[in-house]
Amino acid sequence: MIKNPRVLHKAQQEVRQVFGDDSGLHRLKYLDMVIAESFRLHPPGPLLAPRENRDQRVELNSYDEVPVNSYVIVNAWAINRDPRYWTEAERFFPERFMDRSIDYTGNDFQFIPFGAGRRMCPGNSFRMAIVKITLANLLFHFDWTLPAEQKNIDMTESFGVTLRRRYPLRLIPTPYRHIL
């Protein structure tokens, strides 16, 4: 968001209007879109758990056959930013989720930050509550700026079992003085 002041401002406005306490959480619709867009471009689990083809040869997209006993690893990172399914795929644009449902249940195969099928992430309600409550609180209580010497943020990622920033995120929080 710090790279997109428009998005930051919009999300912060929503949070400060709606989110007096935790009960307003479900009304933060724009924040839902921001979180979905962040998971789309930067899924913490870029490669899903390996699957093994145990029963019979199968056809899979352009692969004519996947022999028995092969491991298949799904690259969620690549799917989430595939230009065949996403307009301006590399752009951080939360509003794209206004016209489509945010489906984290693995039924929308173009958007699988939590995987799909029987091995998909079971931490469903827990993980979203943690992410949303944390972000809403950070947006509500602080204004955020880059350190003076820093002009921009390098979003290069460090790939592994989990996806992390290559360079640490350093921001300056300024406490927000609100009148209740």
Ligand code: HEM
């Ligand atoms: C932002 C938070 C999280 C993300 C992005 C995430 C993502 C994922 C992904 C991509 C998978 C692999 C799914 C697949 O291969 O289809 C997974 C598996 C799993 N996740 Fe999460 N997860 C998160 C939080 C959690 C939490 C909070 C818990 C537990 C409370 C959890 C428990 C698990 C477990 C046990 C599996 C393995 C499931 C299996 O192999 O059958 N996750 N997660």
